[in-house]
Amino acid sequence: MxxxxxxxxxxxxxxxxxxxxxxxxxxxxxxxxxxxxxxxxxxxxxxxxxxxxxxxxxxxxxxxxxxxxxxxxxxxxxxxxxxxxxxxxxxxxxxxxxxxxxxxxxxxxxxxxxxxxxxxxxxxxxxxxxxxxxxxxxxxxxxxxVEMGDYVNIGGMTPVHQFVHIGDGAMIAGGSALTQDIPPFCMAEGNRAVIRGLNKHRMRKLFSREDIDFISKLYKRIFSGSAPMRELVQKELDENPQNQYVSKICNFILQSQRGIPIKKGVLDE
The missing domain is CATH 2.160.10.10 (Hexapeptide repeat proteins)
Structure with a gap:
């Protein structure tokens, strides 16, 4: 210099x-x-x-x-x-x-x-x-x-607990309190924050319509509650081992140490 x-x-x-x-x-x-x-x-x-x-x-x-x-x-x-x-x-x-x-x-x-x-x-x-x-x-x-991926938005007045991981393209609403991990492209809100849906505003800037539909359907299957989440995630990896979105999302969930704050049916819309 x-x-x-x-x-x-x-x-x-x-x-x-x-x-x-x-x-x-x-x-x-x-x-x-x-x-x-x-x-x-x-x-x-x-x-x-x-x-x-x-x-x-x-x-x-x-x-x-x-x-x-x-x-x-x-x-x-x-x-x-x-x-x-x-x-x-x-x-x-x-x-x-x-x-x-x-x-x-x-x-x-x-x-x-x-x-x-x-x-x-x-x-x-x-x-x-x-x-x-x-x-x-x-x-x-x-x-x-705390670890954050690319294109993450954290709202004002929001504390994020130690060791929390937040995936690419996620959004945490203002005034929330986040204590668990948020997978890629999800929106979370509340005290304590839970996943409320997908951050489709960001996804539209990054992905094609086809990719957005694929990711949306993937999350609905993972969060369906039809079996333990880790079993559903592993099934997706076994069936789609080469898909980049399956790999990114499912491996994030499998590696989570603090858990994923999801309520059944949140992505059923």
Whole structure:
């Protein structure tokens, strides 16, 4: 990384020796950048942003005022070990967000992918994984070890319990409390959140009509209640071993550790 143009760094910003700042990076007033931080080309930090710890940002990220990235985990088991926060490219991280690195009890790193939007006051705890094109609305909170796929939407004021997994294209309604795993392309709502249907708005952006119909029928069979869910899932895998949607959805359910919050008949429409 090259030394940035000093004109693009406010005089009041504090950049510790050892920090690596890319080209065309803007850093606003009263920002604090730690010695082990890397900021990729084309990124912009508004005023009063704090980035410390072993934190790496990719290119073209935009960080808004009072966001705090890389402070030690809010985990009493953390004992000063070397841990990381890794953030990809083209993310929008809005005001007052807080994102912590990992712990040795997890991945030792928190990972955020590309082109995600974290709205104001979002908290991402230690050892979380957020993939790409996700939206976390205001005050969404991820407990430690949460994993999210691509194109996931989390509504405002929604807490997600530790170790929960959320599959690609899923949506969790605002004001919910999620304590179990949500398979790909499902919508969940409530306290405690349960699956209410499929996220067909997102599916229409990603799939053909034929694929949407196939996935809808697959879920109806899996959630029919005609046998234990894991038996139905295994049957689908045995009968359709090469189908990408069967593999993605059924393996997600089989690998779930926290269970799937489904009510019989929810997908019978």
């Amino acid at each position: 090259a030394n940035p143009d000093k004109k693009m760094i406010a005089a009041t910003a504090i950049i510790k020796e050892g920090a690596k700042i890319g080209e065309n990076v803007e850093i606003g007033d009263f920002c604090v950048i730690g010695e082990n931080v890397e900021i990729g080309d084309g990124s912009k930090l508004y005023n009063n942003v704090t980035i410390i710890g072993n934190t790496k940002l990719g290119q073209n990220n935009t960080i808004f005022p009072y966001a705090v990235l890389g402070t030690i985990p809010q985990d009493l088991k953390y004992d000063g070990e070397e841990v990381e926060l890794i953030i990809g490219d083209k993310n929008l991280i809005r005001e007052h967000c807080m994102i912590n690195p990992g712990t040795k009890g997890g991945l030792s790193k928190t990972i955020i992918g590309n082109e995600n939007l974290l709205m104001a006051f979002v908290h991402v705890a230690h050892d979380c994984i957020i993939k790409n094109h996700c939206i976390l609305a205001n005050n969404a909170t991820l407990g430690g070890h």
